[in-house]
Amino acid sequence: MATQSFAHGNYSHTQKKARVTGGHSPRDRARRALSQSFLTDGPAVEQVVQAARPSGLVLEPRSGTGTLTAALAGTGAEVVGYETDPLLAVKLKARAGVRVVKGELTAARPPREPFEVVGNIDLSVTPKIVDWCLRAPALTSATLVTPWDYARTQSGDSGQWSLVTVQSWPWFTWELLGVIGRESFRPVASVDSAILRIERRPEPLVADESDYRDMVKLGYSGIGGPVHASLSTQYAGVHSALDEAGIAHDTAAATIHPDQWITLAGRIIR
Structure with a gap:
């Protein structure tokens, strides 16, 4: 019997090309040191919110300027934002009107009650945040904006699957739910991103x-x-x-x- 192909469609035609720009002020340098590239485009933010379908408790890593945070809170979800930049954390609380924790999500103890994770995260912290999510017993789903190539490999859209995806497959589904062009970020990102959704299965597919x-x-x-x-x-x-x-x-x-x-x-x- 021939091996069946389960790969998803090719989204490469949706990629946009753009020149990376950005200033050189102290704030710009600090932002780059913290790997910050903020999702600011309204339709792209709405695309993430629709993919996440937030309800109940939602944790957002790397909240940044709060554009996505405010949109998530606008759905009625109980949002807790995590931000490593102290100045942004103060501004975020004032703008979005949500609880803000100064620091990394991965340094926090996962809630005992069911919760979701939704966020725009840089590749430098993506594997660590994904690992934290997979280890959290009460996590129901994670909807993450990640670099496009990373999302393709994790979801199988590239025709290959990572070790992390396969090892967690009996307990979680992985899907690529859309592409977000680099121009949707400020500063303009160096690569396109994608919405990666990880969702806990109602029942595991293996026993041990x-x-x-x-x-x-x-x-x-x-x-x-x-x-x-x-x-x-x-x-x-x-x-x-x-x-x-x-x-x-x-x-x-x-x-x-x-x-x-x-x-x-x-x-x-x-």
């Missing part, structure tokens, strides 16, 4: 998290070559399991759809 994660990690390790060779170093019946999942034996781990990894787990984990 540790065994599943270990299997996927071994498959991605490249030990012995392609995934067939890697998995065969520890598991029996890999040959027939790959056939049942529709995976060619010389397939690279990153190109295997997460659903196929779950099928593999059901066949070879004892």
